[in-house]
Amino acid sequence: MLKGLFFNQDCTDFFYSRGPEQMNSEAVDAFVDRLASLGVTALLVNTNAQRTNYASEVWEPLWTGYDPTGPDDQPVLKHQPAEGVAAMRRLLNNMLALVAKDVDYPARMIARCRVRGVQGWISLRMNDLHDVHLPDSPLLSTFWKQHPELRRVPYRDSGWTDRALDYAHPEVRDHYMVLIRESLARFDPDGLELDFMRFGYHFAIGHERDGGVLLTRWLSEVRDLVLDWERRRGHPISLGVRVPADPITSRELGMDAVVWAREGLCDLVVPTPFWTTCDFDLPLELWRDLLEGTSASLGGGLECRLQPYPGAPARLLKPDEARGAATHVWAAGTDVLYLFNYFESGHFGGLWTEQDYTETLRAMGSLDGLTSLPRTHCVTFRDTSAPGYPVAYSLPAEGPVCIFRLQTGPRPTGGKAEVVLGLEMPEGAKPPRVRVNAHLCEEGTLADHSLRVPVPLEVLRDCITVFEVESAGPSYPRIISVAVTFTP
Amino acid sequence: MLKGLFFNQDCTDFFYSRGPEQMNSEAVDAFVDRLASLGVTALLVNTNAQRTNYASEVWEPLWTGYDPTGPDDQPVLKHQPAEGVAAMRRLLNNMLALVAKDVDYPARMIARCRVRGVQGWISLRMNDLHDVHLPDSPLLSTFWKQHPELRRVPYRDSGWTDRALDYAHPEVRDHYMVLIRESLARFDPDGLELDFMRFGYHFAIGHERDGGVLLTRWLSEVRDLVLDWERRRGHPISLGVRVPADPITSRELGMDAVVWAREGLCDLVVPTPFWTTCDFDLPLELWRDLLEGTSASLGGGLECRLQPYPGAPARLLKPDEARGAATHVWAAGTDVLYLFNYFESGHFGGLWTEQDYTETLRAMGSLDGLTSLPRTHCVTFRDTSAPGYPVAYSLPAEGPVCIFRLQTGPRPTGGKAEVVLGLEMPEGAKPPRVRVNAHLCEEGTLADHSLRVPVPLEVLRDCITVFEVESAGPSYPRIISVAVTFTP
Numbered sequence: 001m002l003k004g005l006f007f008n009q010d011c012t013d014f015f016y017s018r019g020p021e022q023m024n025s026e027a028v029d030a031f032v033d034r035l036a037s038l039g040v041t042a043l044l045v046n047t048n049a050q051r052t053n054y055a056s057e058v059w060e061p062l063w064t065g066y067d068p069t070g071p072d073d074q075p076v077l078k079h080q081p082a083e084g085v086a087a088m089r090r091l092l093n094n095m096l097a098l099v100a101k102d103v104d105y106p107a108r109m110i111a112r113c114r115v116r117g118v119q120g121w122i123s124l125r126m127n128d129l130h131d132v133h134l135p136d137s138p139l140l141s142t143f144w145k146q147h148p149e150l151r152r153v154p155y156r157d158s159g160w161t162d163r164a165l166d167y168a169h170p171e172v173r174d175h176y177m178v179l180i181r182e183s184l185a186r187f188d189p190d191g192l193e194l195d196f197m198r199f200g201y202h203f204a205i206g207h208e209r210d211g212g213v214l215l216t217r218w219l220s221e222v223r224d225l226v227l228d229w230e231r232r233r234g235h236p237i238s239l240g241v242r243v244p245a246d247p248i249t250s251r252e253l254g255m256d257a258v259v260w261a262r263e264g265l266c267d268l269v270v271p272t273p274f275w276t277t278c279d280f281d282l283p284l285e286l287w288r289d290l291l292e293g294t295s296a297s298l299g300g301g302l303e304c305r306l307q308p309y310p311g312a313p314a315r316l317l318k319p320d321e322a323r324g325a326a327t328h329v330w331a332a333g334t335d336v337l338y339l340f341n342y343f344e345s346g347h348f349g350g351l352w353t354e355q356d357y358t359e360t361l362r363a364m365g366s367l368d369g370l371t372s373l374p375r376t377h378c379v380t381f382r383d384t385s386a387p388g389y390p391v392a393y394s395l396p397a398e399g400p401v402c403i404f405r406l407q408t409g410p411r412p413t414g415g416k417a418e419v420v421l422g423l424e425m426p427e428g429a430k431p432p433r434v435r436v437n438a439h440l441c442e443e444g445t446l447a448d449h450s451l452r453v454p455v456p457l458e459v460l461r462d463c464i465t466v467f468e469v470e471s472a473g474p475s476y477p478r479i480i481s482v483a484v485t486f487t488p
Numbered sequence: 489m490l491k492g493l494f495f496n497q498d499c500t501d502f503f504y505s506r507g508p509e510q511m512n513s514e515a516v517d518a519f520v521d522r523l524a525s526l527g528v529t530a531l532l533v534n535t536n537a538q539r540t541n542y543a544s545e546v547w548e549p550l551w552t553g554y555d556p557t558g559p560d561d562q563p564v565l566k567h568q569p570a571e572g573v574a575a576m577r578r579l580l581n582n583m584l585a586l587v588a589k590d591v592d593y594p595a596r597m598i599a600r601c602r603v604r605g606v607q608g609w610i611s612l613r614m615n616d617l618h619d620v621h622l623p624d625s626p627l628l629s630t631f632w633k634q635h636p637e638l639r640r641v642p643y644r645d646s647g648w649t650d651r652a653l654d655y656a657h658p659e660v661r662d663h664y665m666v667l668i669r670e671s672l673a674r675f676d677p678d679g680l681e682l683d684f685m686r687f688g689y690h691f692a693i694g695h696e697r698d699g700g701v702l703l704t705r706w707l708s709e710v711r712d713l714v715l716d717w718e719r720r721r722g723h724p725i726s727l728g729v730r731v732p733a734d735p736i737t738s739r740e741l742g743m744d745a746v747v748w749a750r751e752g753l754c755d756l757v758v759p760t761p762f763w764t765t766c767d768f769d770l771p772l773e774l775w776r777d778l779l780e781g782t783s784a785s786l787g788g789g790l791e792c793r794l795q796p797y798p799g800a801p802a803r804l805l806k807p808d809e810a811r812g813a814a815t816h817v818w819a820a821g822t823d824v825l826y827l828f829n830y831f832e833s834g835h836f837g838g839l840w841t842e843q844d845y846t847e848t849l850r851a852m853g854s855l856d857g858l859t860s861l862p863r864t865h866c867v868t869f870r871d872t873s874a875p876g877y878p879v880a881y882s883l884p885a886e887g888p889v890c891i892f893r894l895q896t897g898p899r900p901t902g903g904k905a906e907v908v909l910g911l912e913m914p915e916g917a918k919p920p921r922v923r924v925n926a927h928l929c930e931e932g933t934l935a936d937h938s939l940r941v942p943v944p945l946e947v948l949r950d951c952i953t954v955f956e957v958e959s960a961g962p963s964y965p966r967i968i969s970v971a972v973t974f975t976p
Binding site: 285 | 643646739740773778879881925952
């Protein structure tokens, strides 16, 4: 069984976030060493979006068509937003610089992982759509640009995912299979991840069930390849998948991870949100029930953003919020905590200190580690659904009684607990009272649109906290966020 | 394994719908014979709400406190709505009349079932709340009236389910256990059903997980009792449960049917809506996956009402709609099709002819039977959720593209298919175009707020149909219902 803290490193961060002087094998090693020191169990090295970040022989590298000595209005750059050109050039120049030094980035990552006792995986994005709204970009492959007829929604163009490739076409499956073959032959990973959540939509609308049958058959071909390379390499090579948070969504979108696990086609299933918001309420116990009796491990996927409801203002998670989401993952009996977009480089755009990052990642290795630090659990929503199934969300809310439910991990055994409500107060509205698990808490303190309500520890329960927000009319506060913080 | 068509007969219908001249054993037998002739496999005889419809020795019968010779303003009647008093008196008088003839209604039902080769079950409602908004009623037990402190939400009184009894109290569990004991000792059923979906809420808010642990332990006591009576009777006695449609809701409300099945505590799990609307999209494949490897059979529960979204106008199902909902149940690989509120007496308030009823129930015995008749699948919603989890619904909808997804059983092999949209057309709005499974159908015909769109059979798929409704602005139709009809 796979266990521990899994860390996905996207295909561009290393190159975006460093100067050219760091484009060498020592910097790659130092990155791995840093993650190893944080207690990361497995590093999933993402090597592609629509192109590769290394000098692939079967796909285009990201720098294809880019002239380092050319102007900012060369074809692959001229559609970039002006403020992004310099960063894009740095990315491409850095990739070229590393290649010029004969450093094969993914191979070096994996080799260093092996030295440090960290599992080194290759993670492939199976349908990446960054920049598909642009006529050209270094991120767009010639294959994607030349085959609009292979898109899943060829008759409409209202969103990025309409432009995803349709895996019902053998050309699309073959296009990805050559990259899989190269990844297994060229690198020597401990695992291969097929990241179906970049971007999560792989089939025409209404054809996802048929697509799911195709994809399962195709996955068994991948499994055979992996088993073949296991024999050649003489060590296990795990196969993992990232899929939607909800099992029904997963099946309805053609990613039938339950079947995959039951047929022995994968070793790790990671339910995860797409990106819009970290999902603090992943249905991991349901997944655990579904995977029971299979040899697949279960992961819980964390993202980096917080959005309480569709269209609400979003921001990056704070450390205590990341720890809250992580606490639920471990508490639900999951095998793997999986971090996506938890870049070591930027420390959440400066929102976290380096110490926050170090402390939080180290704490994430275990439930005990997490519960020894302050943590916050937030009401969010599930950001991925099958076309035609409604998206459910609890916020915003107003009225005499508004109720919110959240999976909050083990009940705290000491310290303090506080509910924090984000409120918009219309003329004449009074601050609401809050019940936690039916217990009427004392009145809270309202400041800066936040109502803070202390919660007696003895009313808390394992796994679940339910908040009833009671408002006296005639005008009601509008509740725009709900969170609970446990401070040991 | 339990298989076939299961029919729940509520505790009052027989008495409400018949004249006093039919209060005899022949009428009871005739009722069972009629169901047997319709192909019913099991008759689930409901014997209680808060009181019993037979002369129980451990609970109050429904007629407790009722004086047949007394006036309409006697205590148990005076709070009834004026137009309901006569019906209530008929109900109570009929029960008394049958008792006066020494006919033990449930016992007679079960005995006749055995003669006719139909399974005879006792079905107990575990927390019925009819008439709890009244100060008194024949439906309300003294136990319930005298113990407001045992209610699950003692601090609020905004809905019926707030007044449900809280099974965390041993008095409540004991109150129901004595009825279970009597049912097993007094009758000789082939099965005992604990109907937790009347009314589906059994624990204090936020205490449902703890409650679930209690309820599982309590269910194992019931199981032991049932096993004991199996030995005494010398024949199998099945134990069934009705639970919420969604497995997460089921667990979050303290009815952990997955655990129950895996621990061998029950033989039949019937996910079902409460009552607000028949659920045309029951997640039965998910349940099937969850129950796999257990000895429990899976049922799909149908209700009698149709409501497209919360607060929408509701009506009783038409026969083709009942067949649509039933088709999905069989197509999803379910063992049992379970009918609730499908009264033989009233034929859906006269909306169905007797022939409709006969034909439809007979067809419901098999997928082949159902697909040989016209059927309609409707977009509805899930009417039961755990406090604090949001209710998702697809309707009403408006905008340039509205998408709906529905489980529609096997693709038709002949005949015709038609999408029917209920529309409100604002000034200047044009009828929308409809795509089915991505195929743009020809323009539809708008009449009486219904747009009828023919669908070529070859675009249909097994299991799922997805409808994309495309409207040209600037003003958009408001879509208030979505259905598809297959006519062989």
